[in-house]
Amino acid sequence: MTPFQHQRVRWLIAIGFGLGAVGRADVLPEDRSDVLYHRYEGGGLTVQGPSVLLRKKFGDSFSASYQYYEDLISSASIDVLSQASAYKEKRTQHNVGLDYLRGSTLYSIGWINSNEPDYKSNTGFFNISQSMFGDLTTISFGYTQGWDKVGEVDHGIVVRSFSKDADRRNWAIGLSQVLTRNMLLGLNFEADESNGYLQNPYRGVRFIDPTVARGYSFGAAVSPNTRTGIAGSVQLKYYLPWHAAAEGNYRLYNDTWGITANTAKLGYTQTLFSDWTLEATARYYWQTAANFYSDLFPFQNSQNFMSRDRELAQFRSLTLGLGASYEFHPGWPRWVDKGSLNFSYNRMRINYQDFHNNLLMSVVPGDEPLYILDANVMQFFISFWY
Amino acid sequence: MMLSKPQAIAVVLLAVVLLAGCSPIQPWVKPYEREHLADPIMSFDRNPISSGYLDHVFEVREGARGATGSVGGGCGCN
Secondary structure, eight states: OOOTHHHHHHHHHHHHHHHOSOOOSSSOOOOEEEEEEEEEEETTEEEEEEEEEEEEEETTTEEEEEEEEEEEEEEOOHHHHHHSOOEEEEEEEEEEEEEEEETTEEEEEEEEEEEETTEEEEEEEEEEEEEETTTTEEEEEEEEEEEEEEOOEETTEEOTTOOEEEEEEEEEEEEEEEEETTEEEEEEEEEEEEEEOOSOTTOEEEEEOTTSTTSEEEEEOBOOSEEEEEEEEEEEEEEETTTEEEEEEEEEEEETTSOEEEEEEEEEEEEETTTEEEEEEEEEEEEOOOTTBOSSBSSTTOSSSBBOOGGGSOEEEEEEEEEEEEEEOOSSSTTOOEEEEEEEEEEEEEEEEEEEOTTSOOSSTTOSOEEEEEEEEEEEEEEEEO | OOOOHHHHHHHHHHHHHHHHTTSOOOOSSOGGGOTTTTSGGGOTTSOHHHHHHHHHHHHTTSSOOOOOOOOOOOOOOO
16 A cells, blocks of 8 residues: 555655756766665654665766665554554665766756556656856756556555556756855755645545544545645755864745645764764754645535645654764775765654544544654665775 | 936946956855865765655655755655
8 A cells, every 4th residue: 555645755756866956067976886775663664675876977978877766665554554454565666867967067867667566656857957157156957747657455456447647747946056165055946736646545534423433434535636836945054174064954845735844954964083974963844734634524525625644734843863974995896996884863753733643542533642753764875986 | 418426426336337247257265275165074965865765754754845955765655
C-alpha cells in the first residue's frame, strides 16, 4: 500500500536531482560516487534500503550521473492500523542525468523512473545555470514535468480496475551570490502545479456516527484534483576563522489548499584534526491545516472535499541532527583521490495540533489525545572522489 | 531652455548612474580571496545523496515542498 505522499516524494526527487543547490555554473560537478544505507524508524513505520550515486566526467564538457535507490517498507503506522492491516513492500528508482558545460553556462537534463506495485512514476527535467559578474553570481532556471500512475493493492493483489493519473509541473529559479570573502547567499523560488488524482487511495475520513459503539466511522476522502503551490527560501552561510561554518535557512510555503508553512534551520560545521568534519543541525517546521482537513467530520459526506491526511493537518515539528565524516586517502586503487566515511543521526518529533490518536479509546469521539510522532533517521555512507 | 540647479544636478547624477552601467562590474571578492568560499564546508550541499534523502523524510510528512535547493533520494510512507 502506498500513500499519496509517494507522489510528492518522487516529484521532489525529480526536482532535487535535476536542479540541485544553486552552485557554480562554470565547472562540471566533481567525479564522485556514494554508497548509502538509510533507515527511518518511527510511528510504527520502518523504511530502509541502499542507494548508489555515480557521477563521471567525459571530456571537458560532459558529466553523466546515475542513481539507484531502494526502499524496503514495513508499516504498521496509525493510518494503517486505523483502516487496514500492516504491510511490507519494496520500491525501486533509477535516475539518469547529463550535464553539458559551455563557457559559463551549465545545461542539465535527466529522467527518473520509479516503480512499486501500486505506483508508477516517470519524470523529466531540464535546468540551465549561468555564472556572471566574475563568478560572484550564479543564476539558474529549471523545469520539471512528471507523469504518475496511481494504482491500488488489496491484500497483496493489484486491483486492475483502479488506475488514476496525476501530472505535475514545476518551475524553479535560483540565485547563489558571493557576498563577502566569508559569506554566501542562496535564494530559491519554486512554483508547483499538480493535476489529477492527488489523494491517497487507502486513507479515509473520520465522521461522527452515533449508530456504532465507538461513536465514529470511516468514509471516503475526496481531495481537489488541482493544487498549486509556491515556495521561497533564503540561505546564508558564513565561514568562521577556526575552520568552521555556520548556516541559516528560512523557507516560506503557501498553496491553494490553504497550507502555509514555515521552515527555519540552523547548522554548524566544524573540522577537527584535518580529517574529521562534525556537523550539528536544528530544524523547526510549522504549518497550518488544509482548508478541507478535519480530524472528525460532523457526518458522512458533510463537505465536497474532505481529508484526514495528517500531512495536511496543523502541526509543529523539531528535528535535531548530528553528523560525522572521516576523510581518508587510500593508496589503492590509484585512481581514487580520496574517500570519506560518513554517519548521521536525526531525531524528529512532530506534535500534531488537530490530529487525534484514534487508536486510544475515549468516551467522546475526538477527545482522544493528540498524536505525537517520534522518529529516528540514520544514514551511513561511504564516498569516493576520483 | 535653461535647467534649474536642482534639475542640472539630477541630470548629472542620472548620467553618472547610467554611464556606470557601461563599465564592467568589478568583482568585489577577487579570485585569490575565495579560499574560504572554496572550502568544502562552505558548500550549500556537501553530500547530495544524504541531504536529498533527508529532505525526503521531511517532505513526505509535511504539507510544504520545494525551494530546498538540495538533491533528492528517499521515501516516506504510511
